[in-house]
Amino acid sequence: MKKFLTTAFLFTLAAVAFAQGAPAVQKGLFEGQFTAHLALAIAAAGCGLGQGKAVAAAVEGVARNPQAAGNIRTTMIIGLALIEALVIYVLVAAFAIK
Amino acid sequence: MEHHASLLAKWLTQVLGLSQHAWPGFAHGMPLSVLERYDHLLNAALAALMAMFFTTLVRKGLQRIPGPLQQVFEGVVGGLKEMIDENIAHHGQRYLPFIGTIALFVFFNNLFGLIPALSPGTSNWNVTLGAALVVFGYYNFHGMREQGFVKYWAHFAGPIWWLSPLMFPLEILGLLSRILSHSLRLFGNIAGEHLVAGIFFGLMPLLLPLPMMFLGLFFGLIQTFVFTMLTTIYLSGAVSHEH
Numbered sequence: 001m002k003k004f005l006t007t008a009f010l011f012t013l014a015a016v017a018f019a020q021g022a023p024a025v026q027k028g029l030f031e032g033q034f035t036a037h038l039a040l041a042i043a044a045a046g047c048g049l050g051q052g053k054a055v056a057a058a059v060e061g062v063a064r065n066p067q068a069a070g071n072i073r074t075t076m077i078i079g080l081a082l083i084e085a086l087v088i089y090v091l092v093a094a095f096a097i098k
Numbered sequence: 099m100e101h102h103a104s105l106l107a108k109w110l111t112q113v114l115g116l117s118q119h120a121w122p123g124f125a126h127g128m129p130l131s132v133l134e135r136y137d138h139l140l141n142a143a144l145a146a147l148m149a150m151f152f153t154t155l156v157r158k159g160l161q162r163i164p165g166p167l168q169q170v171f172e173g174v175v176g177g178l179k180e181m182i183d184e185n186i187a188h189h190g191q192r193y194l195p196f197i198g199t200i201a202l203f204v205f206f207n208n209l210f211g212l213i214p215a216l217s218p219g220t221s222n223w224n225v226t227l228g229a230a231l232v233v234f235g236y237y238n239f240h241g242m243r244e245q246g247f248v249k250y251w252a253h254f255a256g257p258i259w260w261l262s263p264l265m266f267p268l269e270i271l272g273l274l275s276r277i278l279s280h281s282l283r284l285f286g287n288i289a290g291e292h293l294v295a296g297i298f299f300g301l302m303p304l305l306l307p308l309p310m311m312f313l314g315l316f317f318g319l320i321q322t323f324v325f326t327m328l329t330t331i332y333l334s335g336a337v338s339h340e341h
Contacts, residue, residue: 074184074327081324085279088286092223095289 036094043090050083101125102296103134104141105215142219145206153202174201181327186334193333196236200229201326204284208318211292212311218318221289223281230281233329241336250336280328287321 058076062069101124111118116131124135133140156171164172178198182190204220211218219225242250254269255262291314298307 077320077324078327078331081283081328084287085283088283088290091286091290092282 033094033097036097039090040087040094043087047083047087051080054079054083101128101130102217103130103137104217106144107131107133107137107140109215110140137217138219138222138225141210141217142203142207142225144216145210145219146203149199149202149206174198178326182330185330187338190334193240193330197326197329197333200233200329201322204229204325205318205322208288208322209315211288211295211314211318218288218292220284221292223285226281226285227277229284229325230277233280233332234277237329237333237336240333244337245339276332280325280332284321284325287317291317 054076058072061072110116110133111131114133116133118129118131118134120127120129121135124130152167153171156168159165159168161168175194175198178194178201179191182194182197186193207219207225209218210216211221220229238250244250245253254266254273256265256269258265291310295307295310295314298310
């Protein structure tokens with residue numbers, strides 16, 4: 001956690017320094033498409049973790065009880081779709097940012 | 099989002115000699131003909147026509163020993179029947195025509211991304227929002243028809259009467275946000291996939307977009323399944339009686 005916070009802090013610092021070092025631009029670094037891309041990256045990371053957990057549990061369930069494979073698969077796909085929807089919202093928001 | 103009209107729309111514009119003019123607040127005032135502006139409707143209509151064509155073809159040529167096309171459609175109808183039976187308790191078969199129509203429409207729309215000169219109708223939010231609104235109206239209507247007007251809306255109030263002022267607005271909000279999630283999921287998936295395939299195509303048109311197009315085929319199927327499945331589940335939640 002500490003390492004993560006440090007990295008995040010350094011990243012912010014670098015971003016600010018980069019924004020200051022850049023020649024006179026119309027927009028700041030965190031305005032416009034950069035924000036959309038960053039938000040999408042964070043959302044995708046979270047979605048990957050969540051979907052990985054879901055699929056791991058489903059595969060374990062199928063391995064323990066292969067007869068329930070059909071039901072588990074259907075439920076898993078629904079769950080994956082619901083998890084994925086959150087990233088899709090971010091994607092739509094990213095489309096909206098010019 | 100940038101506007102890219104499909105090649106079909108551009109070609110039809112040239113052939114039919116349609117006039118091009120700027121649309122206020124759209125695509126940075128680029129001159130577009132009416133077909134290029136409403137490209138998604140053209141593609142959606144084409145997908146609907148294609149679905150109708152194939153189903154009519156199968157319907158006309160039904161045989162005891164099925165040909166390839168009939169076998170595919172028998173598999174689709176059988177799968178849908180099974181899915182409905184699993185989710186809707188009593189006489190769910192009467193919803194099969196609606197659910198099958200939605201499935202075919204979404205499926206053909208999704209696959210249009212793979213055909214050159216066409217673009218998937220579902221990569222525009224208007225088309226998916228239309229489909230989601232039709233589904234919304236359908237399951238609410240059948241919920242009210244099956245359970246009665248008062249009983250259908252009363253079950254949003256929850257089981258405890260003194261919590262109902264809190265529960266009812268929340269449940270209605272949840273009901274309305276279903277439209278948003280149902281339509282945005284399909285739109286985002288197909289539009290995102292089409293965008294990535296387009297970027298790959300821009301990098302190198304030869305062979306490089308192929309893996310992405312294969313993924314597009316897969317995602318198109320999965321998203322059709324998810325859209326249909328969620329329709330069935332919403333319908334099942336609306337029409338099932340609580341015993």
